[in-house]
Amino acid sequence: MNQKIILYLCLLAFGIAAPFLFPAFKLQISIMWILVVLSLTWDVQGGQMGYNTFGNIMFFGLGMYICSSFQIGLFFPLAEWTASGGEKTFVHTPTQFFQGFFIGLILAAIIPAIVAAIIGYGILGLRGHYFAICTLGLGIAAGEFAGGIELVGAGQGMTSPPWPKGIGDTELRSEFFYYICFLLMVFTFLFLRWAYSTRFGLVLNAIRDNEDKAEAMGINTMRYKITGWVVSAFFVGMAGGLMGNMIGYIEPVETAFAGRTFGVFMVLMAILGGKGTLWGPVIGAIAFHIFKEGFWTFFLGWQYVALGALIVVVVIFFPEGIMGWLREKYPERFGEIIDEEDRKAQVELK
Amino acid sequence: MRPVLSVEQVYKYFGGVRANENISMQVEQGSIVGLIGPNGSGKTTLFNSIVGTHPIDKGSIKFENKEVSTLPIPVIAKLGLLRTFQQTRIYGKLNCIDNMRISAKPAKDNLFSVFSTIPVELSDKAENLLNFVGLYQKRKLRAGDLSFGQQKLLELAMALMNEPKMLLLDEPTAGINPTLINGIIDRLIKVNKEFGITLLVIEHNMRVIMSLAQKIFCLAHGELIAEGAPEKIKNDKRVINAYLGAQ
């Protein structure tokens, strides 16, 4: 137990000190925390509940658009902002910026969560192939729609508010966003860690293993499925809002509803790390991100080809991921000490 | 004695196939009732109709004087009417204790209890019940690693964990080691007497059902052909014909 606390403290210390240890990689590490959030929340559906969603990216894009729209719309006419491409005619004062940022971020979490709750009843009633393809459709439809709405810049996209002048340089900006990202990641992790220890976690696993049985035992599975999706949407939406601010530019299909990048990454990271475990998605995201940042350039344009190949290979040969492999190798570390005598024992009824 | 479950003139068709036709049966509170019939006679269909797996075409099914034929599965289960499956259904990747813990009825069941913690004392209860069905030593194994017969016992224990008022058992001794069968009969009688759970049992093993049930219904070709005490059923011409295929 003590070991665990020390481990957590070390990680926390690393997270806090990272921007000073690796000042050149602040943005990269911030994005890494966002990726951890994405893969953790994908795992709520894909791993714990056994519902392969390709649609969580929808909440990411939604959060991104909502956050920036409110940040701008609270103080300036949004239509003119997007029409001018965020020209320097509108400048946020520091107070306006931070007010807008926090209000936007909260709405970016709440609105996708509400959307998830509303559509959840219809969508989560689907199973298997149907659910997977339906969510795939949702994610892409959302991107196509966003690309048609003039108010948020249609296919051209929009800029998110720039860092206000007069309160420090870009260094401060990246540190600010770094800590928000880190905080979001820590909060997501702790929330899910707690949630999995409650009835919620056990019911999700029951749904994964046999949903019909869970219903026959009187569990209102739909309630848990929707709650799970709302939780995912909440954190993914917030991550989206943050990401939009960090990169400063929102494009419907490339950054917001980025099915080809983040949408794929979140699935791959969770499986790579080990779906259905708490630490798996975290490890998967970190490993994937380091690999991506470190070796991406060696692929000379073949990156996304390699990505596709990686998915196929991981899914076919390594479906249980890193955590699953560790579990197989060191079962005692996972509290799975199986007494051979117990395993072979004959059942007796006297 | 008042009937806890009353099935009245239930019809169920699958396309042109008559799975159940005009079936009426009463199950009395606290009794053990058997349901027999050759393969394909509509026993499992009737079970499915009762617990709400599919809607019935005509008739009514009342559980404790409440019409249940239009309710969804989890609601019926929450009323205290549970079933086990012929092909076992358990949560394969969870261990036995977790299988049991998730099967218990939560103290509160509303939107806010989604994140409620699972009480610690449930683990004790789970262990006791696993002991009751002889699976205590297997409690830390993954349920999916158990043999078919052991899964069957686990499923029974899971149903008991939920403290139902009535339990529908679909072939509880199928696939179970014959040396255990007497033990199971003994356990089922205990469940009935000590826990006060009404049992409706589908069973092909005549020895089991005759020594277990106080009353037996016999189905053939989707119709109810006989009902009564085991002795009476044993000697009923129509039942014998249905099983042996007389003209």
Add this chain to the structure above:
Amino acid sequence: MDLLIFQIPILMVQASLDGILLGTLFALIAYGMALQWGVMNIINIAQGELVILGGYIAYFMYVAGIHPAFGVIVSPIIMYFIGWSLYKTIIFRVVDRDLFISILATFGISILTQQLMNFIFGSDVVVAQSNFGTTFLFNYMVTLPNAKIFAAAISIIFAVLLVLYMRRSKLGRAIRATAQNARAAKILGVDTESVYAATFGINAALCGVAGSLIAITFTLHPYVGLPYTVRSFMIVIVAGLGNLPGVALSGMGLGVFEEFSDYIFGTEFRIAAVFLLLVLILVYRRFKLSRKREYLK
């Protein structure tokens, strides 16, 4: 106003005809998906990518100076082998495993193929000119490119040929037997592995035909595969597995829907409309089935 009232019936005729011609193409792709779904119980998310790949074969014939219409002969042959080798390298590993793995594996193949095409063929939108001319109807008010008529006719011919092949040939019978009960077929001496490989190959070949027709009637682009997957999925679930007239009809229905949605919402929302229709159909079916207390599984 007068003009609009005068135009609406003509627009409707135009849209319906366009839609029906387009729909036969969709139906051909959906037929392949239904075949492969029914036999192997795998939903191939890379279906659309196979279509586009088939299209590029016709396009490169066009670039090489051969008339792209011959693509309908060359492309299925090449695509059959691509499909077959895809099965032998990847798909056979996922056939009997759980849903999760087959969905994600084909999803991975889809990305892999997209990116390969993007890398090799470039990300430009390309068209293979067929120079088939145009047919005018109703006093030049309705225009139909001959290429589309050609495409629809070829689709119908291939569909009919395939149906006959499935009925008459030994392999066709083996495929149908495997679809009904793979285990029983195996016990009775059907080599299910090669049946699966052939099925996947035939599916890819159908995609190849459809792709080369798309190359001459519409446009090609490495990333437009997914809508074809979704369209064929939609057609199959509306029609049901093994219902060929249903596949043809719902394919045409989808084509007409798309043409009309183009007129009503604008072309920029076309893909969005297709995906939204998918979601609506699935959710509608889910509620319809849950009234019967069944699940869409």
